[in-house]
Amino acid sequence: MKDAAVVALDVGGTGMKCALVRPDGTVHHAERHPTRAERGPEAVIGTILDVAEGLAQRARDDGLDPIAAGVAVPGVIDEANGIAVWSSNVGFRDVPLRDLVADRLGLPAALGHDVRVGGVAEARLAAGRGHSHVLFMAIGTGIAAALVVHGVGYGGAHGAAGEVGHIVVRPGGNPCGCGARGCLEAHASARSIGRRYAELSGHPGATAFDVVTRAGQGDQLAATVWREAIGTLADGLVICQGLYDVNALVIGGGLAEARDALLDPLREAVRERLTFQRMPDIVRAELGDNAGCIGAALLALDHLEKKTP
Numbered sequence: 001m002k003d004a005a006v007v008a009l010d011v012g013g014t015g016m017k018c019a020l021v022r023p024d025g026t027v028h029h030a031e032r033h034p035t036r037a038e039r040g041p042e043a044v045i046g047t048i049l050d051v052a053e054g055l056a057q058r059a060r061d062d063g064l065d066p067i068a069a070g071v072a073v074p075g076v077i078d079e080a081n082g083i084a085v086w087s088s089n090v091g092f093r094d095v096p097l098r099d100l101v102a103d104r105l106g107l108p109a110a111l112g113h114d115v116r117v118g119g120v121a122e123a124r125l126a127a128g129r130g131h132s133h134v135l136f137m138a139i140g141t142g143i144a145a146a147l148v149v150h151g152v153g154y155g156g157a158h159g160a161a162g163e164v165g166h167i168v169v170r171p172g173g174n175p176c177g178c179g180a181r182g183c184l185e186a187h188a189s190a191r192s193i194g195r196r197y198a199e200l201s202g203h204p205g206a207t208a209f210d211v212v213t214r215a216g217q218g219d220q221l222a223a224t225v226w227r228e229a230i231g232t233l234a235d236g237l238v239i240c241q242g243l244y245d246v247n248a249l250v251i252g253g254g255l256a257e258a259r260d261a262l263l264d265p266l267r268e269a270v271r272e273r274l275t276f277q278r279m280p281d282i283v284r285a286e287l288g289d290n291a292g293c294i295g296a297a298l299l300a301l302d303h304l305e306k307k308t309p
């Protein structure tokens with residue numbers, strides 16, 4: 001019997017991470033394509049279908065048996081019906097993406113939320129392994145999270161759970177893209193940290209990476225901006241821990257590239273703030289950019305299992 005592979009796509013606002021994933025979660029082949037969302041949703045859907053078909057063919061060429069397809073997108077996802085309800089940065093509104101992919105490939109398909117499936121992959125196979133209750137938090141341009149309990153992602157009643165980036169931690173604070181003020185992501189996302197330092201230092205275009213690098217080199221202003229951001233993040237995490245009581249908090253996204261410069265002070269700041277809540281393990285995500293693809297494949301396999309009696 002030929003080895004099986006799952007066609008997996010993680011579609012973001014700027015790029016699509018695409019892979020052939022084996023049932024054990026290892027990646028056989030990976031490729032990237034630009035999303036070019038400015039072309040409009042029809043064209044983006046066309047690219048997704050073409051890329052998925054190409055991957056299925058690649059699997060066959062490599063002697064593998066493509067058995068399913070999994071697609072992850074950001075925004076609000078109706079996973080049960082396979083519909084991308086609303087993905088502003090990809091331009092999707094009520095797109096029945098699961099069935100479109102299934103029809104084109106002639107394979108069973110599944111559609112999931114990018115951060116949620118990424119969280120499932122980290123919880124089952126990587127940084128959250130061995131923990132029953134995992135909160136995966138992706139901190140990049142924005143901040144989003146996924147609660148994973150015993151390996152299953154929690155989507156909420158409307159497929160919109162995990163929007164912890166919009167918890168208000170600084171009432172009356174920075175304006176946020178969602179329309180509110182003082183949201184966690186308006187103060188502590190990688191973008192917000194870079195912007196804050198740029199404003200104060202007069203270095204336009206400074207990134208969070210610049211901030212943590214300069215803080216390490218003794219730049220007092222950078223150190224202050226970084227410390228404040230850690231404090232804000234810790235405020236958000238303590239709220240999450242009060243809500244979810246997890247045993248592992250897995251930090252991913254671009255900001256996690258700061259590694260111990262982020263995790264060490266963050267653990268300390270969370271510990272200082274906890275009163276009666278239990279301290280979770282705070283660890284760095286292990287799958288990096290591949291989490292969404294691997295998670296999309298796991299979701300497709302889960303759906304496959306459910307259908308097989």
Ligand SMILES: [Zn+2]
Nearest residue numbers: 166176178183
């Ligand atoms: Zn917000």
